[in-house]
Amino acid sequence: MEPEQKARPRRELPPIKVWVSVEERAAIQERADQTGLSLSAYLLAVGMNTPIRSVVDLTAVGDLAKVNGDLGRVAGLLKLWLAEKRGQGARPIDVDAMMVEFRELQGEVRLLMSKVVYGSS
Structure with a gap:
């Protein structure tokens, strides 16, 4: 049996880069703020189709x-x-x-x- 692999912290995982305008970033940040999530957590939740509550x-x-x-x-x-x-x-x-x-x-x-x-x- 293989030993259990320890989960790596998210910061050690490769990021996905998305090109956005200043206005688009501000709009996405505002939506993230409304949910109480960080920008990264918000985009991950949206990308994974996870229900988000304000x-x-x-x-x-x-x-x-x-x-x-x-x-x-x-x-x-x-x-x-x-x-x-x-x-x-x-x-x-x-x-x-x-x-x-x-x-x-x-x-x-x-x-x-x-x-x-x-x-x-």
Whole structure:
């Protein structure tokens, strides 16, 4: 059996040179910056047809996750309040309708998150 070959660092591998104008390089660099990848990593990912996510997309998912958590906490507080103050301040049917709306909003937020993460339409 042959001993396992140690992977060489990328910097030791032969590069591919691409001739681009100043404007093209700036446009490619801007796209790489949007993904949080280096220029080299971005071009490799594009060349290998690897799905690339924008840093903005990932930030949006984080923001949506926080909103989803906030909705859950508000619904939990409302439920606690109702348990202690049953029938005071709001009709039960109105509260039940609001709870349904909370759950629907949470579902919509989760759907938006999955569209950003998995790229579905």
